[in-house]
Amino acid sequence: MHPAGGIMKTIIYYYTGTGNSLWTARLLAAEIGGAELYSMAGAENASASADADAVGLVFPVHIWGVPGLVIRFLEHLRPRPGTYCFAAAVNAGQVSRTLIQLKHLMRDRGLTLSAGFDVVLPSNYIPWGGPGPAERLEELYREARNKIVRSAGAVKNRERRPVDRGPLWQRIIFTALYKWTFGMVPKLDRDFWTDDKCNACGICEKVCPVGNIAIESGRPVWRHRCEQCLACIQWCPQEAIQYGKKTPAYDRYHHPEVKVKDVITRAG
Ligand SMILES: Cc1cc2nc3c(=O)[nH]c(=O)nc-3n(C[C@H](O)[C@H](O)[C@H](O)COP(=O)(O)O)c2cc1C
Known part of the structure; x- marks a missing residue:
């Protein structure tokens, strides 16, 4: 009480x-x-x-x-x-x-x-x-x-x-690295790209917490107000989103007890 x-x-x-x-x-x-x-x-x-x-x-x-x-x-x-x-x-x-x-x-x-x-x-x-x-x-x-x-x-x-x-x-x-990089975060999305597996399903657009992604001409585009939460690359059902050169070889991750719909409905 x-x-x-x-x-x-x-x-x-x-x-x-x-x-x-x-x-x-x-x-x-x-x-x-x-x-x-x-x-x-x-x-x-x-x-x-x-x-x-x-x-x-x-x-x-x-x-x-x-x-x-x-x-x-x-x-x-x-x-x-x-x-x-x-x-x-x-x-x-x-x-x-x-x-x-x-x-x-x-x-x-x-x-x-x-x-x-x-x-x-x-x-x-x-x-x-x-x-x-x-x-x-x-x-x-x-x-x-x-x-x-x-x-x-x-x-x-x-x-x-x-x-x-x-x-x-x-x-x-x-902390020095945090301060140095903080202002650069919104534009770090320049390194995202999609491979041929992308079918424009739009999940990336929906899971982005800040509405940074739009689907244009059948592909996502990142609009440089990124938070680097990596939801887009990690939840892509086709594993079609990449970041830099190495991610095609890496396993994707999300918490096993959280579903994509939880992140979409709760993105705000
Ligand atoms: C851009 C970025 C930076 C990160 N920096 C750190 C970090 O400094 N220290 C750390 O322990 N984990 C770091 N991580 C890992 C995440 O904090 C960790 O995986 C977290 O559990 C993700 O939570 P979420 O699933 O709720 O997004 C980072 C992840 C991202 C995407």
């Missing part, structure tokens, strides 16, 4: 390219008990936080920091004063300084990030390769599940603690 006598309400906002963060958000919501889920891709969803007692943010780590879409979403978020805020930074083993950055971004907006959890799941960064062998993926899902259950317990207890962080060397070197 709420101190004023109402029902406690938790809202979790998520951003996902390939479903890892959506799966994390779902599991957190179930463990916390009946939390509501909203996509960060729809800025209008931010208003739902106005009558919440707790607000969570779940998103992937991109280039060792907070993705631009999450930073923009924060501008719309106005929970009541005193709302308990928590976050899960979903990543492939290098959370680096992401949650410290988020804490500072929130502080600048008058919000306190009381707990920030590092959740490690398979890599969706296909320019560097596929997700890895099946046994390793199973191990990652198992460990992530344990971490999420523990994190939900901390949220239920309204714990206040330092956010999870990577080692100091990572925070120094990778």
